[in-house]
Amino acid sequence: MNGLEAFLLTVITASTPLLLAAIGELVVERSGVLNLGVEGMMVMGAVSAFAAAYATGNPWIGVVAGAAAGALLSLPFAFLTQTLATNQVATGLALTLLGLGLSGLLGEKFVGQPGVPLPKLDVPGLSDIPFLGPVLFGHDVLVYASFAFTAGVMWFLFRTRAGLVLRAIGVNHTAAHALGYPVVRVRYLAILFGGALAGLSGAYLSLSYTPQWIENMTSGRGWIALALVVFATWRPLRVLAGAYLFGAVWILGLYVQALGFGLPSQLLTALPYIVTIVALVVISRNRTLTLTNTPASIGIPFVPDR
Amino acid sequence: MIWLEKRPAPSRLWSVLSPFAAIGMALVAGAAMFAVLGHDPAEALYVYFLEPLTSAWSIEELIVKATPLAIIGVGLAMAYRANVWNIGAEGQLVMGAVAGSVIPVLLPGWNDPTALLAMLLLGALGGALWGWIPAFLKNRFNANEILTSLMLVYVAQLFLDWLVRGPFRDPGGFNFPKSVTFEGWHVMPAISGRVHLGTIIALLAVAALWVVLNRMRYGFEVRVMGSAPRAGAFAGFSAARVTSASFLLSGALAGLAGIGEVSGSIGQLQPSISPGYGFTAIIAAFLGRLGPVGVLFASLLLALTYLGGESAQLALNISGKTAQAFQGMLLFFILAADTLVNYRIHFRRPGAGEGSAP
DSSP states (O other): OOHHHHHHHHHHHHHHHHHHHHHHHHHHHHTTOOOTTHHHHHHHHHHHHHHHHHHHSOHHHHHHHHHHHHHHHHHHHHIIIIISOOOHHHHHHHHHHHHHHHHHHHHGGGTTOOOOOOOBOOOTTGGGSTTHHHHHSSOBHHHHHHHHHHHHHHHHHHHSHHHHHHHHHHHOHHHHHHTTOOHHHHHHHHHHHHHHHHHHHHHHIIIIISSSOOTTTTTTHHHHHHHHHHHTTTOHHHHHHHHHHHHHHHHHHHHHHHHOTTOOHHHHHHHHHHHHHHHHHHHHTOHHHHHHHSOTTTTOOOOOOO | OOEEEEOSSOOHHHHHHHHHHHHHHHHHHHHHHHHHTTSOHHHHHIIIIIGGGSSHHHHHHHHHHHHHHHHHHHHHHHHHHTTOOOOOHHHHHHHHHHHHHHHHHHOTTOOSHHHHHHHHHHHHHHHHHHHHHHHHHHHHHOOOHHHHHHHHHHHHHHHHHHHHHTTTSOTTSTTOSOOOOOOGGGSOOEEETTEETHHHHHHHHHHHHHHHHHHSHHHHHHHHHHHOHHHHHHTTOOHHHHHHHHHHHHHHHHHHHHHHIIIIIIOSOOSOOOSSHHHHHHHHHHHTTTOHHHHHHHHHHHHHHHHHHHHHHHHHOOOTTHHHHHHHHHHHHHHHHHHHHHEEEESSOTTTTTTTOO
16 A cells, blocks of 8 residues: 555545535524534444444444434524524534533543444455555444445425425525424434534544544544534535545654654644634635535524414 | 514513523433433432432532632633633633743742732743733734633643643652642632632632622623623723733732642642533633633532542442533523523414415
8 A cells, every 4th residue: 555545545435424514504504503513423423333232243233323312412402492492503502512521421431441333344355456446345333334325415495395395494584484394303303414424424433433432533624624614615525535535634743743844743733623613714714605605594593482 | 394483671580580480401411311322210319419419528528629610710701701702711721720830939938828819829920921912913813812821721731731841840840740839828728628728719709700790890801891891892891901800810820729729629739630620610600601710600500510420439330421422412502591581482383374374
């Protein structure tokens, strides 16, 4: 395996969790809901996936548990913001704080335990093709799932009637409600989907990226996924491109660190966060771009009249 | 099904009751959590919430922990009132601590009351400047301040980590990642036991912001921009100015809390200087219903969860991590209870069947 192959492989592993979480949050935001709890759902997904895989020895059960935990944790957020019309920013923050707290509690006895890594899908023959083989094949199933979800979300949002309804609700919930669309029900489903994908993203971290449980192991990836959705101006393909760009930055930092150059390791660790800020600035300064793409009812509580 | 009906005016009763309802629900949920973890809920709740109040030592500790929460919380409450979302107070706390520590670390010879005053000013300045970055990026480039302020937390923590392992490390400290130990006037004077000058600062901050919010033009501007930004714009209030002011103020207070922690409680810089006070203060701000006096009481309660977490760990071997989980639940419940202030809740669709029955 040469250097470029190794680099691309690590970029894929760094990008997959970002892509999974961001594509889920994209659907949530397209429906007009801002869920700042991605980090909390992700970290709960990570600890639940690890625990389930550890208890059963079966990483697949871990994957299911991760997605389920993310979805389960998104339920109180959905209930508060949709049924009780609470402030979405504050409720999302509460979700993140709760997720970080609960995961620390649940994961305490798993710290330092060996994980159950997700198997790589080796395709005999194909994986042996020089360069393309290892880069395209031989990943675990969640890598392919992240692409499948991206394609599925694109198809759903822009090629189905239900997707059109979801986008309409995100643009103007009052008009959508007047037309008889079930605003609150659609948003509940969108939030659950976003939670499940955030949980899946956490499962990837604790079953594949580093198959172990480390407290706060998401280290801000949920927040970066949120920034990615803005950076991608709420478009799935751009989320895919953005996730890989950020993944590459993450890995470049590690490479530069390994090579030395005398740069402080902390600066390189801070790189993804700094790049996130820069990316947000670059995309947001173009007001027409953001204004025309932002789902207009995002973050605004909706209380149906009778 | 639950249906909300908007109240003609916010309920005064519920605006007083909602924090208590939230605390009540959190206690019930906490009891359930302890039961699930295999402990006697009554005993656990006693150890968690009452035992720390039974000794003078732990009451001092309670005040020590409530101090940074109150200082940060009042600043955040002002920002949230104005609909400005600073969630990076933890980073501003760190940068305040770093800026204030410049004097004991780099100018150890300057050790008199003016040095302490300069440390406090530098702390506030460091926090304010770090907090100003998201405001500037918001006003100039329209960048989302929630995400930028949060990202800057990680950057600040890594900067501190680098400092205490590099330029600020104590040369005589056996290579431990710590600065020199602060001495003399570099340490906040104690009031009683571990309670230090920071507590006075917290009380002053609460009083000052109460006056600003209720008696001054800026407070009015904040309230208008938060509740009716369009009306504020017509009145000539500038959203950009309120954004900058909110971040500068909440950042300065977080920075002050940071230097207060380092100088008053820890006594030196080290890689980790806060158990998440900047985030817990967000909960304090909401639990205090975004009012300075409310935040003060909320800070005491949240400090109790830190303390209760520690004592439950010692006495009952319950994980100390329950404190954080508890704080998160508390914020959920307060947000849910706050719905009652503005809405009446019906458990059946109101008016159903009136015109629609065949």
